Amino acid sequence: xxxTATDDTTQTDAELTPDLAAPSKDARDKHSxxxxxxxxxxxxxLKNVNLFYGDFHAVKDVSxxxxxxxxxxxxxxxxxxKTTVLRSLNRMHELNAGARVEGEVLLDDQDIYGRDVDPVExxxxxxxxxxxxxxxxxxxxxxxxxxxxxxxRRGLKKADKDAAIERALRGAHLWNEVKDRLDKPGSxxxxxxxxxLCIARATAVEPEVLLMDEPCSALDPxxxxxxxxxxxxxxxxxxxxxxxxxxxxxxxxxxxxAFFNLEESGxxxxxxxMDATEKIFTGPSKKATEDYVSGRFG
Amino acid sequence: MAATSIDTTTQxxxxxxxxxxxxxxxxxxxxxxxxxxxxxxxxALLAGVALFLIAEAQPAVFANSVDLPEGKSLVDxxxxxxxxTVLAATIAVFLAVPLGVAVAVFISHIAPRRLAMSLAYIxxxxxxxxxxxxxxxxxxxxxxxxxxxxxxxTDHLGFIPFFAGPxxxxxxxxxxxxxxxxxxxxxxxxxxxxxxxSQTPRRLQEGALALxxxxxxxxRMVVFPFGRSAVVSGSMLGLGRALGETMAVTIxxxxxxxISFNLVSQANPSTIASNIALNFPESSGLAVNVLIxxxxxxxxxxxxxxxxxxxxxxxxxxx
Amino acid sequence: xxxGVGSLGRGQLPQRADLLVVAGxxxxxxxxxxxxxxxxxALFLVLTVAVSLPAVYSWSRAVEGSRRAKDRLVTLSIYVGxxxxxxxxxxxxxxxxxRGLARFDSAFFSESARGVVGAGGGAEHAIIGTLVITGVAAxxxxxxxxxxxxxxxxxxxxxxxxxxxxxxxxxxxxxSIVAGLFAYALFEAFLGPGIRLGVMGSVAxxxxxxPIVIRSSEEILKIVPNHLREASYALGTxxxxxxxxxxxxxxxxxxxxxxxxxVARVIGETAPLLVTTGVxxxxxxxxxxxxxxxxxxxxxxxxxxxxxxxxxxxxxxxxAALTLIAIVMILSIAARFIYRRYGTEIR
Numbered sequence: 021x022x023x024t025a026t027d028d029t030t031q032t033d034a035e036l037t038p039d040l041a042a043p044s045k046d047a048r049d050k051h052s053x054x055x056x057x058x059x060x061x062x063x064x065x066l067k068n069v070n071l072f073y074g075d076f077h078a079v080k081d082v083s084x085x086x087x088x089x090x091x092x093x094x095x096x097x098x099x100x101x102k103t104t105v106l107r108s109l110n111r112m113h114e115l116n117a118g119a120r121v122e123g124e125v126l127l128d129d130q131d132i133y134g135r136d137v138d139p140v141e142x143x144x145x146x147x148x149x150x151x152x153x154x155x156x157x158x159x160x161x162x163x164x165x166x167x168x169x170x171x172x173r174r175g176l177k178k179a180d181k182d183a184a185i186e187r188a189l190r191g192a193h194l195w196n197e198v199k200d201r202l203d204k205p206g207s208x209x210x211x212x213x214x215x216x217l218c219i220a221r222a223t224a225v226e227p228e229v230l231l232m233d234e235p236c237s238a239l240d241p242x243x244x245x246x247x248x249x250x251x252x253x254x255x256x257x258x259x260x261x262x263x264x265x266x267x268x269x270x271x272x273x274x275x276x277x278a279f280f281n282l283e284e285s286g287x288x289x290x291x292x293x294m295d296a297t298e299k300i301f302t303g304p305s306k307k308a309t310e311d312y313v314s315g316r317f318g
Numbered sequence: 319m320a321a322t323s324i325d326t327t328t329q330x331x332x333x334x335x336x337x338x339x340x341x342x343x344x345x346x347x348x349x350x351x352x353x354x355x356x357x358x359x360x361x362a363l364l365a366g367v368a369l370f371l372i373a374e375a376q377p378a379v380f381a382n383s384v385d386l387p388e389g390k391s392l393v394d395x396x397x398x399x400x401x402x403t404v405l406a407a408t409i410a411v412f413l414a415v416p417l418g419v420a421v422a423v424f425i426s427h428i429a430p431r432r433l434a435m436s437l438a439y440i441x442x443x444x445x446x447x448x449x450x451x452x453x454x455x456x457x458x459x460x461x462x463x464x465x466x467x468x469x470x471x472t473d474h475l476g477f478i479p480f481f482a483g484p485x486x487x488x489x490x491x492x493x494x495x496x497x498x499x500x501x502x503x504x505x506x507x508x509x510x511x512x513x514x515x516s517q518t519p520r521r522l523q524e525g526a527l528a529l530x531x532x533x534x535x536x537x538r539m540v541v542f543p544f545g546r547s548a549v550v551s552g553s554m555l556g557l558g559r560a561l562g563e564t565m566a567v568t569i570x571x572x573x574x575x576x577i578s579f580n581l582v583s584q585a586n587p588s589t590i591a592s593n594i595a596l597n598f599p600e601s602s603g604l605a606v607n608v609l610i611x612x613x614x615x616x617x618x619x620x621x622x623x624x625x626x627x628x629x630x631x632x633x634x635x636x637x
Numbered sequence: 638x639x640x641g642v643g644s645l646g647r648g649q650l651p652q653r654a655d656l657l658v659v660a661g662x663x664x665x666x667x668x669x670x671x672x673x674x675x676x677x678x679a680l681f682l683v684l685t686v687a688v689s690l691p692a693v694y695s696w697s698r699a700v701e702g703s704r705r706a707k708d709r710l711v712t713l714s715i716y717v718g719x720x721x722x723x724x725x726x727x728x729x730x731x732x733x734x735x736r737g738l739a740r741f742d743s744a745f746f747s748e749s750a751r752g753v754v755g756a757g758g759g760a761e762h763a764i765i766g767t768l769v770i771t772g773v774a775a776x777x778x779x780x781x782x783x784x785x786x787x788x789x790x791x792x793x794x795x796x797x798x799x800x801x802x803x804x805x806x807x808x809x810x811x812x813s814i815v816a817g818l819f820a821y822a823l824f825e826a827f828l829g830p831g832i833r834l835g836v837m838g839s840v841a842x843x844x845x846x847x848p849i850v851i852r853s854s855e856e857i858l859k860i861v862p863n864h865l866r867e868a869s870y871a872l873g874t875x876x877x878x879x880x881x882x883x884x885x886x887x888x889x890x891x892x893x894x895x896x897x898x899x900v901a902r903v904i905g906e907t908a909p910l911l912v913t914t915g916v917x918x919x920x921x922x923x924x925x926x927x928x929x930x931x932x933x934x935x936x937x938x939x940x941x942x943x944x945x946x947x948x949x950x951x952x953x954x955x956x957a958a959l960t961l962i963a964i965v966m967i968l969s970i971a972a973r974f975i976y977r978r979y980g981t982e983i984r
Contacts, residue, residue, distance in 0.1 A: 110528060112524065112527070112528060115524070115527065117431060135649075136648075136649050138649065138701075138705070140530055140531070140532050140704070140705070141530065142530075143527060143528055143529065143530040143531075144529070144530025145530075147528065147529070148528040150521060150524070150525065150528075152521060154519075154521045154522055154524075154525040156522065156525070156526070156539065156540060156543075157522075157543075157544075158543035158544070159543075167526070167529065167531075167539060168526070168529040168530055168531050168535070168539075171531060171535055171704060172530065174703070218525070221529065222528075222529065225529055225530055343875050345875055345877045345878065346875050346876050346877050348877070349876075349877030349880070349881075350792055350876070350877065352784060353784050353785075353787050353788040353791075353792050354788060354792065354797075356780075356781050356784035356785045356788060357784075357785045357788040357789070357793070357797060357801050358797075359781060359785075360781065360785050360801060360804070360805065360808075360847065360851070361800060361801060361804055363844065363847070364804050364807070364808055366819070366823070367811070367815070367816075367819040367844065370819055370822035370823050370826065371815070371818060371819060371822055373822065373826070374818075374821075374822040374825070416718075417718055417721060417722055418722075420714070420715050420718035420719065420722075421718060421719050421722045423715060424715045424716070424718065424719045428712060428715055428716075429719075437719075440723060440726065441722060441723070443726060444722075444725070444726050446901060446902075446965050446966070446969055447726075447729065447905075447962060447965070448904075448905025448906070448907070448933055448958075448961055448962070448965065449905070449907065449908075450905065450907045450933050450936050450937055450958070450961075451729065451733060451905070451936075451958045451961060451962060452729070453937075454733075454936070454940060454954065454955070454958055455725075455728070455729045455732055455733070458732070458736075459728060459729075459732050460725075460728075463679065501722075501725045504722055508722075532704055532705060532707075532708040533708060533712070534707060534708040534711045534712065535704070535708070555810070558810045559810075561812070562810070562811070562812025562813065562814070562815070563812075564812070564813065564814045564907070564908035565907045565908055565933075565937065568908075569937075569940065569941075591812060591814045591908065594814055594818070594908075594912065595814060595907075595908050595911055595912075598911065598912045599911060599912070599915065599916065602830065602831060603830075606830065609818075610818050610821075610822065613814065613815050613818040616812055616814075616815060617811070617812065617815045620810050620811070620812055620815075621807060621810070623810070624806070624807055624809075624810035625807060628803070628806045628807070
């Protein structure tokens, strides 16, 4: 974990209120309604997806839908494959040596593993926030946010770039805390702020989907609530899938919950049940689900 | 790293060794003295190197120019040699650093993983070859092969002082010497850089890729900044090696002691080391002292370069 | 307006596009050069690379976009860079083997250069000289080096340790000729000027070997797990016995490997020996009695002062070079083999 120095003048996460102030004029002008309509959150559909690490069958026969403008939580005990499933949605799974995907992963009816598909473009459209905040240590806050943005939008004028950075930071509820120190290193922020910086960085490239892999597990409870607030705000603009081992978080923050488990130790993970969050937690259909959510096991 | 475990051992060893007796046993006393004496000997050795060299160089420093070889003052004698040394080494570093970094990134990120170790071994083989063999190869193979290129350079780029010409017909030029030196120091730069490149934290690399960066963009964004100080220190180590290199340069260059930036002609500067190698066996009297004085200068230069390199590494380890 | 199907895939080049382009360009260039009668390996390679790189870039740029094109271009350039780095090695090895085989005969290894000004003769004196000089150097540097390494890992603390660590680092950078000058200066102080002895060369080589031995021994000793030491202390073993009977045997294979690699490094040194052991034609196996020749210096002298028949001298030089490389390779490979095979499994 990187050493994070908290600036005395920084607002703590507890003092934070979601920044709903109107964006600066420039940002507003550039963000035309046309553009807003162009981007709509996309829908994932997995059909009979099997995931392998070399010969090891990690996840078997997953079929599920992840709806836009909703938060879908993937829960289950450790090792049951929920992170593996998440990483197959933005083609990060294949970065592991020998990793393999079988089945179809459709993003708005287009298989992201199709032969003509560019994985780099998939990763832009499907953003990811990691368990442990990972801002680039040699870059400032502004540079972090703009890191890949300047690569995807060539010839971006400085004013436009600054507007995009501000927009992303506002969208991540971080603008007010950092607007006076955009050139300070990304690692000088607190843990919660770093995670919001990573979220700003991910949204800066204008994805349609946001994947979050246990985004709060490295954060304190106050920072966690701030992130959950942010997620509630973000779902109006993106499709969100979040892996969490914290059931209370899933109950609080998600609309739909998918429960995974291992059939048996040594067997591949599988999707057991997926339904509206409230139903999963108050009246699940499968016994395994009920055992898990009531704490009887896992 | 393992540094903490060493200290634990030392403390643990001393505490426990003390606990098992009250007073230190004879065996322990003898052995630890032997060990400490060895350590001190090494320091004495280094001091000795400096001292003896200074002692031997002294007569040359205080002699009259008239008595010195070629009738020049000591400074006038050594300066062109120092120039040649630095010039050759600079060319070598200039060529070896980009190539060494490319090779390092190739092995750490681009080559198929199963081949990576073997490829690293092959590059490291370059370091194992004795410099005399590089010298022979340089003068019999690389030099002649370079002749047409030298001609091309003087014909088309002759307006640049480096390539002013007239082009040598044997290939025995500063640029060829620099090339051979570059090949010799490339494994050092590559090994040091590659070591750090492959330790780039996975989560930083994944972070960049997950944003939709291409592999090269990720390398530029994450790997190179992470490994920057390693590249710098590796380059300085390579520079130090190139400065002190003797045989390859001695064979390839027929130095005439000129001070010139012309890299492709017959008339070339000599280096301190090659000058010593050529003249020492037949020298006597004050000439020997002069050569040793020049060796002392070389020693100081490489010392400074190496110390800076180590400082860069240690500053990085503190981060 | 929504993103349509196909937004994920812009065009893609065929699977092995890079290889196809390079192969195609190579064929074209070869044909062109042969047709104009100016085929040369170097020219062929340079032209192929010079044309392939922009070709791949342009094609990719048109089909896949500039970011992907840049990625391909850089990747291809790095492949070329690697080839460029390995080419000298291949060229050198080929040259040495090709030219060295001429005299790779029994005469080379059983005759000295005594009285030889033309053909024939050998390097027996140089080989013996190499063994003696390097052997004595090892005898000097190994005990001191390993003891110092033990100091650093087992006993060291405070300022002496810091100073030693720093200066060992500095020592690794001593130019080999300076080490030779030091050995000369040392012996000259006691034995007068113009002295040339085998053992002087050994001292010079020892100065070069010591930091290498210390560094590698230190690495190996650090890897020996602490719980071995603690188990030994817990049994009441005094520290010196723990070090000599527990730590060192565990590390033995690694220590030997380190020494072999240090030897491999100095066995081919010429410069320090030119200024210390001098040049001699006949066999001398007494390090304390006059000049001695090692294989590297022999190679140099055969080149620099060829006898009446120049090519013969050059042949001998190449054979000596081949022998040197063979020795270094064998030492390196044997060292790694020993480490892998006999190195105690350290968890």
